[in-house]
Amino acid sequence: MMATVSLVDVAIGPSVGLLPLLALGPAFAALVGGWRRTAAIGLLAMLLTVTLGLYDDLFDGVRGFVSVVSVLGVTAAGLVAVSMRQRREAELASVRSIAEAAQRVLLKPVPRLAGQLRAAVSYTSAVAEARIGGDLYEVVAAPQGVRVIVGDVQGKGLEAVETAAVVLGAFREAALDEADLTAVGRRLSRSVDRQLEGEKFVTAILAEVTDHEVTFLNYGHPAPLLIHADGASALPEPPAYALPLGLSAHAPSAPLPYRADFRPGDQLLLYTDGITEARDGAGRFYPLPERAHLLKEHDPEAALETLRADLLQHIGGPLQDDAAMLLLRYR
Template sequence: MRSSKGLSQLTLPGLPFVAMAAVAVVDVLAGRGLGFLPLLTLGPTFASVSGGMRRTAAVGVIALAICLPLAYYNGSLLTWQNNLTVLTIIAVTAASMLAARLRLRRERELADLRLVAEAAQRVLLRPVPRRAGDLRLALSYTSAAAEARIGGDLYEVVTTPAGVRLIIGDVQGKGLGAVETAAWVLGAFREAAYDEPDLGAVADRLEASLNRQLGKEMFVTAILAEVRAEEVVLLNCGHPAPLVLRRDGRVESLDPPEGALPLGLAALADSGRKTHGYPFGTYDQILFYTDGVIETRDGLGRFYPLADRLSVLSRPDPQAALDELRADLLVHAGGPLQDDAAMLLLRRQRS
């Protein structure tokens, strides 16, 4: 299925010529009593939307080249009405050239800004270890479509004396502000995961860091996890619940018994955050993900049915299995994603 972006890339360059040709045909068919030649200004106007200054100027010259013969055919050449039409085409062409120049400069600035943000994200989001004790890990991170703004998905896995701890989250908002927030959260987590005795204390450190550095205007949905012997402990902060694929093929959603507010909004809660433990045995798998996965829609507007597609994770290699799930997600979307999508897979092997 061809994307709307691809269609626009095909139609916009030809739109000025289609418009001018239509005006010429209508003017000839209407006869000498009606004058449609001022509508030739549509040519350079449309050209400024997709082309540069030179292309816009060339379309303006073509508009004049169409105007003068048609004015002669209509018997209006050198009349004040036609002279005004010629001056209008020249003025609109000049204005469209200026608009095209400003648009291209703005596009270059936005492209540079996007490259900076993407580079910052790559520095922040380090590769996760492929093995940690009896765990095998796999990661999939898919950036949003080129026209979408930079997102704030984040993840980290660390091995501490308390066990393997991880975070996956999504920052409210987009752009460099989201990247900055993700940087503070990840920096605080990398320190707190080693220092604090439990996930509740880690979350408190993250909350304090957010409030101190970024104020109360930003929040982060996140899940903190700690893998123990035959168990995984979760602290859900307003994030989509992870899914477990049991060794017998059953799929379970690890929904918290009670909801919790995202990081940055703890002051609004009546009580503190609570952790919850779940069985996590040999050959069980846990998939953590951000909302960009489950909010991906197909051409009919249907959300991606993640829970129904987890059977692909039965492949021996966790990374190959997760790559296959990502490919299935892209097929469902029918093109580039409109939001960043991160997936982190943990598989418990035999010790």
């Protein structure tokens, strides 16, 4: 930029008065570089200004001095801006480190092996630069079987994260203590009802995998995708959908458990509505059951990444809602 201004000034002479434009060099340097780079670019701009001012005989009047003051002023302002930007970047890095620590506490990595199951998770937050949001998941290897939860908190932002923490804490405790999945659901519902305020709610699905069978409790959540070893797939739905967690005062009864066969070679995908409600440019929802074949890869993490890439290709842009997927494979 400064080279262009210098060449044009030499070519057309001092009549146009381009020298103050040399201040653009340190101005843009302050946006991307540190104070050393900004100062160096400012010094170079000053040398060019003085050199061209002498070449154009501008110091016989005020124009040369105005150009010098312009470059000095912009360089000084750039150095101040660099200092402020670096301080904000340091604060942002500190906040991000705290957020990552909170993420490790809230959404712990699921165990790769749990009994006869292989587990993998994919999570994408709709908020730019965020790694956690209102979706939640957990896998607990209890004496009675492997128990899992996938849920979606109403709303977004910090309040949704706080609600997700409440649900996960209650589930982790109940999953290890209660004798059956129905008791886990009752305890989880009581805990959420006590701690949620206003009209907040959480859709969730609970699952318990035992020998060759999986039991579900569905609190207003999308039905899971069950893929059998022969490639056939199904969406096991409850006899009747119950209200989400947090709204039990309005529910006539608790959700009823229902079961499905789950044998070696089968896969179970639990997900949030950020997957099935993702739309393409024509408004078509993502056809998850039709994409079951994408989960055939040997590595479950790679299978989920393939499905996630296909989802992003379908919508042709960033997700508008948090999207979580938990894949269980019966080994």
